[in-house]
Amino acid sequence: MTVLVTGGAGYIGSHMVWALLDAGEDVVVVDRLSSGFAWAVAPEAKFIEADIADCDAVAGIIRTHDVESIIHFAGSISVPESLADPMAYYQNNTVNSFGLIKTAIETGVKKFVFSSTAAVYGTPDNDDPVTESASLRPQSPYGTSKLMTEMMLADAAAAHDFSYAALRYFNVSGADPMGRTGQSTVGAINLIKVATETALGKRDAIEIFGTDYPTRDGTCIRDFIHVTDLVAAHMDALRYLRDGGESLVANCGYGRGYTIREVLDAVRRVSGRDFEVRPAARRPGDIVTSIADPARARDVLKWQPKHDDLDEIVGSVLAWEEHLRRRNHM
Template identity: 80%
Template sequence: MTVLVSGGAGYIGSHMVWALIDAGEQVVVVDRLSTGFEWAVAPEAKLIRADIADTQTIAEIIKAHDIEAIVHFAGSISVPESITDPLGYYQNNTVNSLGLIRTAIATGVRNFVFSSTAAVYGDPEGDQPVTETALTLPQSPYGASKLMTETMLADAAAAHDFRYAALRYFNVSGADPKGRTGQSTRGAANLIKVATEAAMGKRDRIEVFGTDYPTRDGTCVRDFIHVTDLVAAHLDALTYLRAGGESLIANCGYGRGYTVREVLDAVRRISGRDFEICLGGRRDGDIVSSVADSTRARTVLEWSPRHDDIDEIVASALAWESALLRSNQQT
């Protein structure tokens, strides 16, 4: 039995592949390599260059490799980009996911773990941390496209012998502690990625979007989760589904937020380097604060994060940037 990882050559997907290999699983990666890297895939996994939109090829892969579960990462992830290219996001994140879900059900795959996002909540109203029962009012096509896929999964699970776990990520950051993979896409917009690039001299400055938010220092608040803990939650979700667990939605975050300024201060302190910070206006689609209540993941999935430390997250990201500079693997 084998696990298919869509988008397994990308940032989070490549970490997932390494985690599955470390756990003794057989893994097939499907990635069109539009933003991912062949070198990021664990050599023990089989990489097939294909697009999940090609449902005939996906069906053939599932049958040929006796795929028992799918972990679905393939998709587009930028809030600002989704605002300028909404139809592209609905195509890649929603329509293509529909094809993958339909193909999974048609070929007898019963277990499906989906890479969702806290962007489905929009600007959370009421108390934080945010629970999974909070209203879902996405403020960007990115969040809406992911929420549509969650809806399709729920309806499919109600109609078929099919179960899923949709994990709503908060702000994923950091890199593999063993240095095997990390965030490598040039032009990535993740705050810690951008800040560590600035610290390493890859960017001449970093821009802060909005300094007048109603927070402790005027900048947005985010719950940053180490990518290694995030993929551990996926492994726990897969174990849960295999044991017959019911379909579920679960937040993945630590329940503690940091402002943009606090993150930049941490990068400066840990790197020992200064870099220019430019203060700009708010961006469309950005929200004030987003912090996870991850009680469901911790109790139902028995998830136990081990890297809940902003300094550790930043240090691992800096180590990866240093590795990229040495190897010149970033494109």
């Protein structure tokens, strides 16, 4: 039996493919390459360039490759972009996910792991780590489009022989410790990616969007999770569902937050380089403080993160940036 990874040529998806192959799974990847790269797909996986919006093509892939479960990463992820073009986000993140879920049920796929987001919570009522039972008040079409998919999954699981795990990511960063893949998207907005590019001279400066928030240094606070630990949570979720576990939603974060300035200081420290930081206006849709309570993932999925260290995360991104520099000069 095979695991279908949608968006498997992208940042997190390509790490997932390697983790599945490392575990001895058969993997087929579907990606339209809107932001991913065919070269990022592990060679042992079967790669098919296709759009999940093409339900007939996806159904054929599921049947041809005897797909048993789906891990769904294909989606758009920029809060500012979603505010500027909300309908594109509802199309890609909600409508296309609807078609994928419907196709999965119709073709007999019973296990589904979904890439959701902490953006479904919006700004919490206090600075405590957020539990899965917190109010759901997304502040952007990005967050809302992901929440709508979670709602569809819950209704589908109630009506069919179908179970799912929706993993709510906090801030994902880092790169594969073995150097096999990393964040390669040109113009990516991930904070640590942008900061390391700036430290290495690939960008002139980095902007801080808002320096007057009610936090310890005026900048937003985020819970940064290493991508390798995140994909391990997906492996644990898949194992949990295969063992008969009931559908669930779980946070993926470490339970500790860093301000934007603290992250920039870490990039300076690890890289040994200084760089220009420019204050900028607040961005609509930005959440002030976002810290996970990961107890459910640890207790129910038996998730045991191994890379909970900001300097390690930054170091892995720097190493990947150097890899990309060498690759681009080959």
